[in-house]
Amino acid sequence: MAPSVASTLQSHKTWLGVATVTVFGLLVLSSNGGTRVDYHEEALLKRGSLAGGLHPARPPPFVGTFKRRQETEVCSTDACKSFADSVIKSRALNYTGIDPCTDFATYTCGNWWDTHDYRDDQSSVGTLSVMSDVNTAIMRAILESPYSDNSTFTGDDLEADKEIFDKMIAAYDSCMDTDTIDALGAKPLQDLFAKYEEESSDFDLKTTDGLTNALIWLLKYGGSGIISAQTWADDKNPNITTIGLGNGAFGMDSKEYYNDTESVANYTVAIVGMFDILFGEEKHDTHASLAKELIDLETALIYATPDPSKAGDVEYYYNVQNLTQVDASIPEISVSKYLKAFVPSNYTLSTAIVLTPEYFPAISPIIANASAETLDAYIKWVLIQNWVTRLSNDANAPYRRFQNELTGKDPEAIGERWTTCLADVDANLPWIESAFFVQVAFSPEAKIFGDRIISDIEDIFMEKLQGYEWMSASVKTKAIQKVLNMVEKIGYPDKSPNVTDPVALSNLYAPLAISNTSYFDNGLAYVNFSTTNSWKALLHPTDKDIWFMTTPTVNAYFNPPSNEIAFPAGIMQQPLFNLDLPEYVSYGAFGAVAGHELTHSFDNSGSHYDENGAYTDWWDNSTLANFEKKTSCFVDQYSKYSIVGPTGESLNVNGELTLGENIADGGGLNAAFAAWKKVDAEKPNPGLTGLEEYTTEQLFYLSFGGVWCGKGRPAELVRRIRVDPHSPMPVRILGTVANQQGFKEAFNCPVKEPTCELW
Numbered sequence: 001m002a003p004s005v006a007s008t009l010q011s012h013k014t015w016l017g018v019a020t021v022t023v024f025g026l027l028v029l030s031s032n033g034g035t036r037v038d039y040h041e042e043a044l045l046k047r048g049s050l051a052g053g054l055h056p057a058r059p060p061p062f063v064g065t066f067k068r069r070q071e072t073e074v075c076s077t078d079a080c081k082s083f084a085d086s087v088i089k090s091r092a093l094n095y096t097g098i099d100p101c102t103d104f105a106t107y108t109c110g111n112w113w114d115t116h117d118y119r120d121d122q123s124s125v126g127t128l129s130v131m132s133d134v135n136t137a138i139m140r141a142i143l144e145s146p147y148s149d150n151s152t153f154t155g156d157d158l159e160a161d162k163e164i165f166d167k168m169i170a171a172y173d174s175c176m177d178t179d180t181i182d183a184l185g186a187k188p189l190q191d192l193f194a195k196y197e198e199e200s201s202d203f204d205l206k207t208t209d210g211l212t213n214a215l216i217w218l219l220k221y222g223g224s225g226i227i228s229a230q231t232w233a234d235d236k237n238p239n240i241t242t243i244g245l246g247n248g249a250f251g252m253d254s255k256e257y258y259n260d261t262e263s264v265a266n267y268t269v270a271i272v273g274m275f276d277i278l279f280g281e282e283k284h285d286t287h288a289s290l291a292k293e294l295i296d297l298e299t300a301l302i303y304a305t306p307d308p309s310k311a312g313d314v315e316y317y318y319n320v321q322n323l324t325q326v327d328a329s330i331p332e333i334s335v336s337k338y339l340k341a342f343v344p345s346n347y348t349l350s351t352a353i354v355l356t357p358e359y360f361p362a363i364s365p366i367i368a369n370a371s372a373e374t375l376d377a378y379i380k381w382v383l384i385q386n387w388v389t390r391l392s393n394d395a396n397a398p399y400r401r402f403q404n405e406l407t408g409k410d411p412e413a414i415g416e417r418w419t420t421c422l423a424d425v426d427a428n429l430p431w432i433e434s435a436f437f438v439q440v441a442f443s444p445e446a447k448i449f450g451d452r453i454i455s456d457i458e459d460i461f462m463e464k465l466q467g468y469e470w471m472s473a474s475v476k477t478k479a480i481q482k483v484l485n486m487v488e489k490i491g492y493p494d495k496s497p498n499v500t501d502p503v504a505l506s507n508l509y510a511p512l513a514i515s516n517t518s519y520f521d522n523g524l525a526y527v528n529f530s531t532t533n534s535w536k537a538l539l540h541p542t543d544k545d546i547w548f549m550t551t552p553t554v555n556a557y558f559n560p561p562s563n564e565i566a567f568p569a570g571i572m573q574q575p576l577f578n579l580d581l582p583e584y585v586s587y588g589a590f591g592a593v594a595g596h597e598l599t600h601s602f603d604n605s606g607s608h609y610d611e612n613g614a615y616t617d618w619w620d621n622s623t624l625a626n627f628e629k630k631t632s633c634f635v636d637q638y639s640k641y642s643i644v645g646p647t648g649e650s651l652n653v654n655g656e657l658t659l660g661e662n663i664a665d666g667g668g669l670n671a672a673f674a675a676w677k678k679v680d681a682e683k684p685n686p687g688l689t690g691l692e693e694y695t696t697e698q699l700f701y702l703s704f705g706g707v708w709c710g711k712g713r714p715a716e717l718v719r720r721i722r723v724d725p726h727s728p729m730p731v732r733i734l735g736t737v738a739n740q741q742g743f744k745e746a747f748n749c750p751v752k753e754p755t756c757e758l759w
């Protein structure tokens with residue numbers, strides 16, 4: 001796939017995360033598809049069938065005691081009824097026999113799991129993916145309708161708005177035009193290879209110059225081969241944008257796959273299949289031996305990469321080297337020449353941050369030992385992976401099949417075309433798409449309510465900071481200043497770019513020519529546009545007004561060097577966020593998300609950045625020692641949770657890899673609860689009709705649990721255990737509530753002490 005907003009993300013950002021694919025130094029959000037069926041329609045349908053047929057045996061009553069509601073007031077508006085209904089439909093049918101203290105995940109989501117199924121093209125499904133389906137349906141309607149006359153723009157603004165709309169539609173139409181795409185088959189990529197061959201006299205891969213030339217050519221077409229280079233806010237001096245160097249991309253997500261016979265066999269079939277299609281089936285035997293060699297090469301390379309848990313370890317990855325040093329660490333490639341091909345001509349190239357310090361020296365002998373044929377096959381394969389999705393479904397079948405196998409889908413599964421095309425617009429015209437989405441899906445009232453929740457949570461967080469006995473006074477003072485300095489981005493970008501200003505967007509995208517007939521050529525244009533822009537960033541102070549997610553995205557992030565948290569309009573939707581419901585609903589769900597991102601600024605990675613976003617040593621030794629004692633509790637706690645893989649094998653959560661996310665989940669919910677209690681104390685929230693058995697505290701936690709109702713196909717669960725810094729969805733419920741005193745009191749659990757607690 002072509003570089004996108006997501007692929008320019010830096011690994012030192014942490015995500016609330018649906019699914020993330022992490023290659024060290026490069027964090028890519030997997031794109032999510034969608035259908036038009038929204039949450040309520042789907043759930044209603046299932047409920048109908050349940051009421052018609054199934055009569056589950058009545059379980060024995062739960063013997064624990066619940067605190068009964070004191071207040072009699074309940075909310076019975078349509079909004080409240082509908083929310084209560086969704087809680088009931090998610091909850092296990094036999095919930096009365098389930099102890100919330102020990103299994104709040106099943107308690108909250110038992111029936112959700114039973115009544116939600118994967119689409120063929122989905123490897124996981126959850127509350128957030130259902131929300132995303134709603135957002136994609138909104139975007140699809142915009143993309144498949146004429147320009148709306150409802151716009152309030154006039155004059156130049158109106159002209160510009162129409163122009164960017166047309167650009168977006170051309171991009172979408174070129175992708176939807178499967179007649180043209182099918183007629184071309186593999187030809188557009190074969191033409192690109194013809195170009196590669198034309199220039200290959202410069203690509204003597206066994207010389208430093210030749211290999212470097214080939215890698216430069218590859219990066220111009222979006223491929224990170226062997227190494228990667230990207231622009232990057234300097235962690236210690238975040239006002240400056242510098243260069244980050246790391247390993248290249250790999251065809252399989254993690255080391256374990258390269259040591260698994262069946263995965264390697266499937267991968268081999270994909271490579272040979274694509275080579276046969278592109279370079280001729282008559283060379284099948286050669287392709288088979290090339291595939292083996294290139295997989296051996298990739299295996300050696302990936303085993304030289306750091307463990308994924310190092311991605312958030314600034315101490316590990318922050319290695320400033322001058323280019324003489326970098327070049328000396330891997331003499332087979334001239335990294336300085338590679339970079340000179342991309343940095344602006346008036347940029348003074350002197351140093352870079354080497355994110356993978358052991359990788360460069362380790363791969364030098366591997367590259368030296370590889371034959372020219374193997375390197376050539378490897379480079380071609382990287383290029384294929386970048387462009388294959390722009391070919392016809394026939395021409396990319398072996399690759400698609402393999403991606404499906406990796407994530408546990410039916411090998412032949414294929415998403416509806418529009419989901420691919422919407423994802424393409426999202427990745428490549430992110431701010432035009434964002435502009436049209438917020439026009440219909442975000443209100444000024446939502447922004448005000450979101451602001452309030454976030455600032456309530458920040459206030460609580462600072463109050464709590466005051467009270468920690470394990471922190472020294474000086475660390476506390478700085479920590480509070482850090483919260484005071486936190487930049488909150490809510491809804492949509494209004495500066496860089498200003499998505500409410502069509503003229504600004506028209507100017508931004510002016511250099512990008514889009515045709516409505518050539519999906520492949522549009523891809524080439526995007527790569528050139530985004531590559532050029534990303535290297536230009538070196539000439540200016542770090543732009544702290546940019547966003548790393550588009551507005552329909554159901555996600556959120558904390559970005560340490562900018563000391564900022566961001567919440568796209570896409571996540572400020574129901575069931576997480578709703579102005580018409582008692583506040584515990586939005587505080588328990590969206591508030592926990594906001595608290596999660598804020599807490600990231602004090603997790604094992606974020607805590608290293610000071611109140612100005614600079615990576616510094618601002619923790620004294622004894623406070624740090626206390627901090628580390630507390631974090632090691634989380635590592636032990638989460639390492640005990642497990643998932644079940646495709647062959648029934650049990651696989652434990654990696655407590656180190658997921659540490660930062662688990663800390664954020666715990667602190668986020670803790671702060672959200674305290675913030676809501678304060679709001680509730682001023683004006684008590686009513687209960688919910690149909691759920692009178694619950695206190696409002698319990699409803700708060702049910703709202704939280706509902707966020708993480710979800711499940712994944714077994715192969716996908718295994719993949720995420722290996723690469724995803726987030727715990728599996730049910731574990732995000734179980735582990736988080738185990739760490740909440742508020743929860744244990746609300747449900748009158750026998751042990752009130754949190755299992756682990758930090759913030």
Ligand SMILES: *[C@@H]1O[C@H](CO)[C@@H](O)[C@H](O)[C@H]1NC(C)=O
Binds near residue numbers: 060097
């Ligand atoms: C609840 O129902 C599920 C089946 O839907 C069953 O597996 C489980 O054992 C039941 N739990 C209790 C406590 O009855």
Ligand SMILES: *[C@@H]1O[C@H](CO)[C@@H](O)[C@H](O)[C@H]1NC(C)=O
Binds near residue numbers: 148150440
């Ligand atoms: C435009 O306005 C019409 C009528 O007021 C409404 O039905 C339609 O949904 C609006 N379209 C958009 C995109 O807002």
Ligand SMILES: *[C@@H]1O[C@H](CO)[C@@H](O)[C@H](O)[C@H]1NC(C)=O
Binds near residue numbers: 239
């Ligand atoms: C970084 O830039 C901000 C805003 O321009 C400025 O306030 C701050 O002092 C700068 N920090 C450093 C370390 O130069």
Ligand SMILES: *[C@@H]1O[C@H](CO)[C@@H](O)[C@H](O)[C@H]1NC(C)=O
Binds near residue numbers: 259
């Ligand atoms: C590969 O897997 C085998 C067991 O299947 C294991 O013994 C070996 O250590 C693994 N190799 C590496 C490099 O991880």
Ligand SMILES: *[C@@H]1O[C@H](CO)[C@@H](O)[C@H](O)[C@H]1NC(C)=O
Binds near residue numbers: 262263405406411
């Ligand atoms: C390999 O491919 C086969 C056939 O598509 C599939 O059934 C199997 O699950 C795949 N194995 C792995 C480990 O991906």
Ligand SMILES: *[C@@H]1O[C@H](CO)[C@@H](O)[C@H](O)[C@H]1NC(C)=O
Binds near residue numbers: 322324325
């Ligand atoms: C690069 O760093 C090395 C090691 O610190 C040093 O010896 C050398 O002089 C530096 N080269 C330049 C051009 O700065």
Ligand SMILES: *[C@@H]1O[C@H](CO)[C@@H](O)[C@H](O)[C@H]1NC(C)=O
Binds near residue numbers: 346539
């Ligand atoms: C670098 O060159 C670009 C155009 O090539 C120009 O716009 C920019 O102002 C120059 N920057 C510096 C710092 O000289």
Ligand SMILES: *[C@@H]1O[C@H](CO)[C@@H](O)[C@H](O)[C@H]1NC(C)=O
Binds near residue numbers: 365366370371
């Ligand atoms: C060198 O390459 C050969 C064949 O490609 C391979 O068998 C051997 O293991 C490699 N040696 C090293 C040190 O990588």
Ligand SMILES: *[C@@H]1O[C@H](CO)[C@@H](O)[C@H](O)[C@H]1NC(C)=O
Binds near residue numbers: 498
């Ligand atoms: C964004 O653009 C709109 C419309 O031109 C303008 O009203 C608004 O002030 C701009 N926002 C910022 C922060 O400049």
Ligand SMILES: *[C@@H]1O[C@H](CO)[C@@H](O)[C@H](O)[C@H]1NC(C)=O
Binds near residue numbers: 173174177516517
């Ligand atoms: C491309 O745009 C032209 C002019 O608007 C239109 O006539 C044509 O049908 C479009 N082609 C496709 C494939 O959408």
Ligand SMILES: *[C@@H]1O[C@H](CO)[C@@H](O)[C@H](O)[C@H]1NC(C)=O
Binds near residue numbers: 528531532
């Ligand atoms: C973008 O395209 C222009 C014009 O073809 C070319 O000169 C430039 O090198 C390309 N830039 C990149 C980064 O590919």
Ligand SMILES: *[C@@H]1O[C@H](CO)[C@@H](O)[C@H](O)[C@H]1NC(C)=O
Binds near residue numbers: 621
């Ligand atoms: C803090 O710990 C570091 C590393 O263990 C040590 O080098 C340093 O001297 C300690 N500082 C103080 C003030 O004790």
Ligand SMILES: [Zn+2]
Binds near residue numbers: 015016596661664
């Ligand atoms: Zn997170």
